[in-house]
Amino acid sequence: MFNSLTTLSKTxxxxxxxxxxSLNFIxxxxxxxxxxxxxxxxxEHETKKVKEQSKIIVKNIEAELVRVLDENDKSFKQEMxxxxxxxxxxxxxxxxxxxxxxxxxxxxxxxxxPNVPLSIKETIPxxxxxxxxxxxxxxxxxxxxxxxxSNFESxxxxxxxx
Amino acid sequence: xxxxxxxxxxxxxxxxxxxxxxxxxxxxxRKYSNTCDEAEEWIEHEAxxxxxxxxxxxxxxxxxxxxxxxxxxxxxLKQANREFKQVNHTLKDxxxxxxxxxxxxxxxxxxxxxxxxxxxxxxxxxxxxxLFALKEQMRGNTLELKERLKLANxxxxxxxxxxxxxxx
Numbered sequence: 001m002f003n004s005l006t007t008l009s010k011t012x013x014x015x016x017x018x019x020x021x022s023l024n025f026i027x028x029x030x031x032x033x034x035x036x037x038x039x040x041x042x043x044e045h046e047t048k049k050v051k052e053q054s055k056i057i058v059k060n061i062e063a064e065l066v067r068v069l070d071e072n073d074k075s076f077k078q079e080m081x082x083x084x085x086x087x088x089x090x091x092x093x094x095x096x097x098x099x100x101x102x103x104x105x106x107x108x109x110x111x112x113x114p115n116v117p118l119s120i121k122e123t124i125p126x127x128x129x130x131x132x133x134x135x136x137x138x139x140x141x142x143x144x145x146x147x148x149x150s151n152f153e154s155x156x157x158x159x160x161x162x
Numbered sequence: 163x164x165x166x167x168x169x170x171x172x173x174x175x176x177x178x179x180x181x182x183x184x185x186x187x188x189x190x191x192r193k194y195s196n197t198c199d200e201a202e203e204w205i206e207h208e209a210x211x212x213x214x215x216x217x218x219x220x221x222x223x224x225x226x227x228x229x230x231x232x233x234x235x236x237x238x239l240k241q242a243n244r245e246f247k248q249v250n251h252t253l254k255d256x257x258x259x260x261x262x263x264x265x266x267x268x269x270x271x272x273x274x275x276x277x278x279x280x281x282x283x284x285x286x287x288x289x290x291x292x293l294f295a296l297k298e299q300m301r302g303n304t305l306e307l308k309e310r311l312k313l314a315n316x317x318x319x320x321x322x323x324x325x326x327x328x329x330x
Contacts, residue, residue, distance in 0.1 A: 029176035036183035043190035047197045054201030058208045065212040069219055076223040083230050090234060094241045101245055105252045108293070111286050112259030118281060125288035132296045139303055142238055146310065149234055152227045 079152060086145050093142050100135045104128055218328055225321040232314035239307040246300045253293050260286050 107124050110116045260283060267279035 026172050026176060029173075029180055033176070033179045033183045036180070036187045040183070040187045040190045043187070043194045047190070047194045050194070050197050050201050054205055057205050061205070061208050061212050065216060068216055072216075072220060072223065076227070079227060080230070083227060083234075087230070087234050090238060094238070097241075097245065101248050104293070104296070105248065105255075108252050108256050108289055111256065111282070111289055112262070118278065121282065121285050125285060125292060128289045128292040132292050135296065136299055139299070143303070143306070146231075146235055146238065146307075149231045150310075150314070152224075152231060 083149055083152065086149050090142055090145050093138055093145070097135055097138045097142075100131050100138065104131050104135070107131070214328060218325065221321055221325045221328070225318060225325065228314060228318045228321055232311065232318055235307060235311045235314050239304065239311055242300065242304045242307055246297070246304060249293060249297050249300060253290065253297065256286055256290055256293065260290075 107128050111121055111124050263279050263283050263286065267276055267283070270276055270279070
């Protein structure tokens with residue numbers, strides 16, 4: 001329709017006896033009218049597109065959040081299982097340390113027991129020293145395990161949140 | 163005459179249509195601009211909430227883990243204190259035995275007996291030396307555990323502060 005009207009505006013219509021300049025003006029006006037209309041349609045289409053795109057972006061944000069939270073959850077569960085395991089190892093270490101201390105105490109008691117022969121008593125300070133070493137080794141192991149537990153932040157792969 | 167009338171009508175209608183089309187074009191542009199702003203705000207709002215939720219989730223997990231570490235240190239420290247008391251108790255017992263042996267040694271006039279008592283005293287002194295070394299090592303360990311517990315508690319509080327800041 002736009003094209004036909006433009007053509008019409010360029011045609012001299014002698015039957016109506018309308019001057020060419022007026023027809024050109026009308027043609028240009030109609031042309032501008034359709035140009036505006038086309039632009040309006042285009043803008044409305046773009047508006048619709050922006051709305052749709054923003055919906056897609058928001059959906060993507062939500063999906064990314066769900067993915068990150070899920071990944072963090074997995075990583076966190078793994079890390080907590082590791083902490084639990086180390087905690088159990090620490091408890092076991094405490095038990096063996098307790099046994100070693102009891103052993104030291106019983107060696108010490110043997111020293112004051114008159115029924116224990118002197119030949120056995122002579123070995124006791126060395127036995128206490130050896131048990132002492134074992135105890136200290138257990139103690140440093142416990143500290144190492146606590147260090148491992150404290151490395152939670154670097155061990156876990158918690159992502160996002162910055 | 164007719165062409166002038168037709169011309170005037172056409173110009174009037176044309177001007178009206180042109181004005182209408184132009185204003186609907188302006189309205190559409192305004193609407194487009196508003197939609198763009200709204201979409202941007204919407205996306206920003208969603209992104210902000212996503213970041214917030216993500217940060218909170220991360221911090222809560224962090225706090226739970228730090229609490230667990232602090233609890234483990236606390237339990238170890240408690241155990242270390244018990245062990246320290248146990249060693250003190252053993253030392254006290256050996257001190258009593260030592261005093262007893264000194265007394266026995268003093269009471270007897272028999273040289274051979276005196277020598278045996280002295281040997282036993284030496285053995286107890288040697289074992290006490292080991293016990294003192296153990297006690298000293300335990301003291302150092304307890305101090306270190308106390309420091310670690312302090313640090314773990316501070317870190318847990320820091321995470322809580324971060325959570326509070328986000329929640330505010």
